[in-house]
Amino acid sequence: MSIAVETFGFFMSALGLLMLGVTLPNSYWRVSTVHGNVITTNTIFENLWYSCATDSLGVSNCWEFPSMLALSGYVQGCRALMITAILLGFLGLFLGMVGLRCTTVGNMDPSRKAKVLAAAGALHILAGACGMVAISWYAINITTDFFNPLYVGTKYELGPALYLGWSASLLSILGGICLFSTCCCAAKEDPATRARLPYKPSTVVIPRATSDESNISFGKYGKNAYV
Numbered sequence: 107m108s109i110a111v112e113t114f115g116f117f118m119s120a121l122g123l124l125m126l127g128v129t130l131p132n133s134y135w136r137v138s139t140v141h142g143n144v145i146t147t148n149t150i151f152e153n154l155w156y157s158c159a160t161d162s163l164g165v166s167n168c169w170e171f172p173s174m175l176a177l178s179g180y181v182q183g184c185r186a187l188m189i190t191a192i193l194l195g196f197l198g199l200f201l202g203m204v205g206l207r208c209t210t211v212g213n214m215d216p217s218r219k220a221k222v223l224a225a226a227g228a229l230h231i232l233a234g235a236c237g238m239v240a241i242s243w244y245a246i247n248i249t250t251d252f253f254n255p256l257y258v259g260t261k262y263e264l265g266p267a268l269y270l271g272w273s274a275s276l277l278s279i280l281g282g283i284c285l286f287s288t289c290c291c292a293a294k295e296d297p298a299t300r301a302r303l304p305y306k307p308s309t310v311v312i313p314r315a316t317s318d319e320s321n322i323s324f325g326k327y328g329k330n331a332y333v
Contacts, residue, residue, distance in 0.1 A: 115284025227285030234278030
């Protein structure tokens with residue numbers, strides 16, 4: 107049962123890492139639609155790297171943010187957190203492949219594999235937490251500007267990339283918990299290993315009494331003692 111749980115957690119973490127990798131370059135982190143007539147209606151969407159605008163004819167124009175230092179602090183923080191989440195996820199994925207009991211990578215005993223798998227689970231939990239903080243931080247700034255009546259800039263709404271990032275972070279955290287839970291079995295002996303141990307018969311030798319000792323005991327008590 108534990109092998110099935112750790113395998114399920116590994117694939118869940120891998121799927122979360124893949125979705126985090128898709129979320130980072132996604133263009134639709136925040137979206138704003140400017141309504142007008144048929145000619146002037148356009149859609150503006152942004153992510154952590156560039157901003158784009160699409161008119162009603164489907165023509166898109168994108169431009170990258172000119173300077174990283176000129177960006178808002180939360181955008182720089184979200185960039186760092188997302189990159190950290192992906193790096194931690196890749197490291198956790200590598201350790202997970204080594205620590206799975208259904209693999210023979212590393213040729214380690216089950217207790218060491220459980221420790222490696224627990225470390226992989228902790229990395230996936232940290233990766234999911236970094237992704238969750240980055241996505242939530244970005245979403246909070248969007249909603250704060252949207253509901254602020256004194257904000258005169260373009261008001262955006264939550265883009266589909268944020269929902270994808272939340273799902274990816276949740277998968278990474280749940281998969282990491284499944285992997286980390288296997289560390290409780292590190293001190294237990296693997297039943298398959300126990301079944302493969304060869305049977306060794308007992309080698310205890312019981313000493314047999316010699317004939318001299320039996321004659322001495324017989325002469326000690328006499329013949330009438332045995333009647």
